[in-house]
Amino acid sequence: MKTLFRIIDGLIIAATACLCGGIILFPPLLFYIPLFIILFLLINIVPSPPDFSLKRARLRVCAEGADLLCSFLFASAIVLGLHITSAFYVKDYLPHFVISCVVAFLVLSAVFWNGILRVYFTSVQLGLKYRIIGILCGLIPIANIIALIKIITVCLCEVEFENRKILLNQSRKNDRICKTKYPILLVHGVFFRDSRFLNYWGRIPKELITNGASVYYGDHQSALSVADSAQELYKRIKYIAEDTGCEKVNIIAHSKGGLDCRYAIAHLGADKYIASLTTINTPHKGCLFADYLLKKVPEGAQNTIANAYNSALKNLGDDNPDFLSAVRDLTAESCKHLNETTPDSEAVFYQSVGSRLNRASSGKFPLNFTYHIAKHFDGENDGLVSEKSFPWGEKFTYLKAKGRRGISHGDMVDLNRENIKGFDVREFYVQLVNELRQKGF
Secondary structure (H helix, E strand, O other): OHHHHHHHHHHHHHHHHHHHHOOOOOHHHHOOHHHHHHHHHHHHHOOOOOOOOOOOHHHHHHHHHHHHHHHHHHHHHHHHHHHHHHHHHOOOOHHHHHHHHHHHHHHHHHHHHHHHHHHHHHOOOOHHHHHHHHHHHOOOOOHHHHHHHHHHHHHHHHHHHHHHHHHHHHHOHHHOOOOOOOOEEEEOOOOOOOOOOOOOOOOHHHHHHHOOOOEEEOOOOOOOOHHHHHHHHHHHHHHHHHHOOOOOEEEEEEOHHHHHHHHHHHHOOHHHHEEEEEEEOOOOOOOHHHHHHHHHOOHHHHHHHHHHHHHHHHHOOOOOOOHHHHHHOOOHHHHHHHHHHOOOOOOOEEEEEEEOEOOHHHOOOOHHHHHHHHHHHHOOEOOOOEHHHOOOOOEEEEEOOOOOOEOOOOHHHOOOOOOEOOEOHHHHHHHHHHHHHHOOO
16 A cells, blocks of 8 residues: 555656646646646655554654655656657757756655655664765765665664554553563673763663663773772662662673673672673673783783773763773683682572674674674674673573674664664563563562
């Protein structure tokens, strides 16, 4: 049905362009020019009958933009064909032909810009990449058509996927499947920190809250040694458990955050405040990227990078960031020492998760670079951490996605807000928390 409306809209747009431009000189149709203009204006306001199955205004606008672009492509093909055919007969009517081309261009441009602005302002999945591609390819024949078809495809897939998630959450709203006995504490990894302007965990917290979870954040500095990060986390955990009356928390920790939490449990007595610890892509046996940096980058360069980072993060809210201490604690040797001196607590349920990136180019910078280093030294990885380094605790889940892309270190915390074919990161966390709930945590 949608396709039919796009075709009809395309025919109306093409007829408006050709009739107003005078390229179609069929007298009976000339009487209907005002009607076609009115229909053209209506199409630009509401490209197709309102789709009330779409539960968000943003999705409706995005879908309408994609519909307009589909109709634009169809109408452009018709208009171009008519003008090419007419070009053989314009020797004596060249001014008339030029006017017709200008009018057709203006009519089609109105439809194109209406559609492209709608999707550019409402789509999340287009990201910066496809927006730039669309701009750069705009004036390149054939390439602009390919780029536009890709933009349309991405937007339509986004609308369908996001609306399906909304409907799923509505259907289970009363079940509150993420309402655990103890609240969820999300602990970030190294070189990031919790921010109300840019959530480290992307769309995950909102999804958990929608399904009944109570969510807190570690709120610790971005780069410290494992021991120092653990101290900050211990204070945060104790505050949440005691001051809110929840007694304990369920921790979900990403990357180095998993090491920080293990240290806090074993050495600081945080186990009495923690029901479970789930580590996400944590380098329990070390991160070879850290080893590579410390061995290959000259000490002077290391200090320069560290000083620049520490200064920048102080300006962004960290009290005393320590770049080099954080990196050193991620090496294989440091993690081996940590494992030998940091026993698990019998009072805490431990489990771990890891993922595999299928090719380097699927990872965002710098993971597209570090992927090759990790693979060279230690095999399959997530762009940063080897699959051999992920497992810890009673249960280990290894995530893979079919196709060329895979799931990167950043994808596991929805860092880029990207919908990945074959892996729904938000639903993964919903089910993970639901499992904690079923275990009584």
